[in-house]
Amino acid sequence: MSGEEKHKYTQEEKESVFESEFLPLVDSLYNFAYRLTLNEDDAKDLVQDTYMKAFRFIESFEKGTNAKAWLFRILKNSFINEFRKKSKEPSKVDYHEVEAFYNSDDVDEAITTDLRVETVQDMIGDEISNALNGLDVDFRTVIILCDLEGFKYDEMAKILNIPIGTVRSRLHRARNLLKEKLSRYAKKMGYL
């Protein structure tokens, strides 16, 4: 957050921004934290940590701008810097190969699965949720930000500190990977 423009707030203003703009976002932040860490206690710690930092660096926040994107960015950075090592990510299944494949530059190709709309609609929540949680955290994150939280590509670029083109290609890969997972799952269950 260094290098950004500072805004002078009085103590009352700090408290009022914190109460009226930051705290109402606790629900979204907690859910984001949970989907990153996949652990309730870790998610709580991460959210607390985020709010502590937000308060400490509140002068980097410009009133009236997008508080949600700003807080999501702090949370994502905390996760990367302090949390990722110790957080208990579930052991990866056999998707490394697939992910390596999608990390090649050619992301615009269409992937065709035999997945059908009806098959997807018949799936229960756990299946979708597990497939999403099973994605590598970088891929999971873009889907959460875009599909669950409704951020635009330019906001995601700021939160993740990556170029907008990378947002686009990472989303593309993430969704293809998710489709692969759902398709494998459907086959395993005999839906396909």
Place this chain on the structure above:
Amino acid sequence: MSLKNDTDKPYMKQDALSHDDCVKMLYQVIDNEVCPEEKERFHEHLKMCMPCFKEYNLEKAIRNMIRSKCKKREVPNDLVSSIKGKISNSGAV
């Protein structure tokens, strides 16, 4: 001349996108990251292209499922009070 009038029409069906362009645009259309003109051209193409039409509907279905089935988790009761507590303990408030 009548021919000239035809070419002057600002928007024509033959402006619809190619299949390759459509495939590239699919997610951007779903994510509402294209201008209305591009969106219209995309949907023009969908009318003529079964693979794109299927893919578009599948992607939309997956997205809707993610939104409706990935349930929001309840924020732990003590989280907000503990945040407030930590802020005041830090001497900041």
